[in-house]
Amino acid sequence: LTQAQRAAESLSRQEIERKVNEVVQFFLIMEQKKAAVKRADITKHILKEHSKVFPVVLEKAKKKLREVFGVSVEELEGKDKRYILVNLVDTPDGQDHLNMLDEGPKSGLLLVVLSLIFMKGNVIQDTLLWHTLKRLGIQENQPHEVLGDVKSLLTKEFTRQLYLEYKRVPQSDPPSFEFRWGPRAHKETTKRRVLQFVSKMYGSESLEIWTSQYQDVLRSEGGEGGGQ
Amino acid sequence: GSQKANQLHTDFVTFEPHVFADKLLSFMTGRRAIPEDPEEDEDEEEERRSVVRVPTAGWEKLGEEARRHFNRAPAFHFLYGSFNREAKARESRKL
Amino acid sequence: MATAMTDAHRMFLQSIMTHGALKAREVKALYKKCCETFNRPVEHENLGKFVNEINHHVGPFSMMIQKGVSEEDGVQYYALVNMMESDITHLASDYTETELEFFKKVLDLIVDSDTGVASSTDVLNLTDLLHEEQNRKMRKKEAEDVIRRMVRDRWLNEHQGEISLSVRGILELKPYLMEHYKDDIRQCCLCDQIALKGQLCQSDSCEAKMHYFCANRYFRDKDQPSCPRCKADWDHMVIQG
């Protein structure tokens, strides 16, 4: 028996079941803000002194989230265990059973930024990004009529949600910053789907016309060898 | 034959952010992209482009397109239980 | 053994989780789409069974899809509601603590008004009360945004500047309403459901209250509308929802 299973025996079956149900609820509530869930959060709010049962409880919660809600719990790279939810329900016309509330424009902007990052070799200078967004009527330091404070959206909200990474270029003086895809972007979408969007904007179906980007797609699908 | 032409074609397609931005503009606003104007110098053209305004409907359209490209999970939303109940009930206000 | 969840169940559940509340007509269309998407036979008479199957599986997470009638127009809605308060549900972040305190004040106004509506000006002025009583600062513009979001999320309805609690709000907050306001919450004397938005009997000694749409039905074929309880004349105004 693993240590976790032995620990699990210290709790009754009903108590384990209750902890599992609370973890499921916890994941779905944290999804309100699309925050990543840390193992420490689950221990603090739910397991408390029974932290050793975490592996058993997490496994059962994952199963329930998959079977009841159609969402998968994805673990993110990094030393401290962090998890996010990704949708497993695959509808032909792409998720339009979900109500976007008024998040549509924001996710539109996110897709544009992810496209620019990917098409420029998985990293883009913030200056070039703002210069490009200016052509869409977005000013770095002016609230946008529809999107509001775009700078804080890109550098705070989307980074907190792990859609984007916004880092200073080391030893850059004056300091310059770069955007990259965050771990949630890699889990909620793929390079192929973003390339399909870009091609669609150019009115073409083919992905191969973007030579280096299409190689990147193939590498990312190549399994182990594929880079992020 | 076409293979050769195709090969040539792919070498020339390098990604230009400003071209992509114009494609997005015409997708969102339905208008053809802002044409290049030879006489205009760099700054004038820059100025003309930056006063662009995409209506809300344009951003909504882009949002509808974007939703297809993300596997977003639904969240559990509620009000009851999000605030703690007062210890005691409120005295009746009815006369 | 309860029927297992299928992709059709999951698609339906995900949709209602993100829509807050759906009209019965919209629910039937959603049910049809979910069945067709995952090639399940569309049997509308089985919608109730389908929803119960989902409720069986989501019950352990204090969730339930409930049906309720809108006080605005008597139309039936479905809504996914949270059934229990716990340390975990306190971690919800759709609204801040101050915004929730503001919402409670809006509820006070709605419950205290005889017809279950609060004018948007009175609602915006609650920010002063919030400041006096709890020293919480909320600008009128922020209050406007909270109301906008609560209408968007189907907690409140706004109709010609009058704000009322929506069917989703009533369904989910029923335990809170009954426990916090006790006798100040009246039932409709015709359908026995909670009656916030409705009409009171004219006579002071009588406490009868009716939903407008229940009154429309009840008085339809009566030429001398009178209170079912105390028989006093009922000043019946046919209100379109």
Ligand SMILES: [Zn+2]
């Ligand atoms: Zn009634």
Ligand SMILES: [Zn+2]
């Ligand atoms: Zn009466």
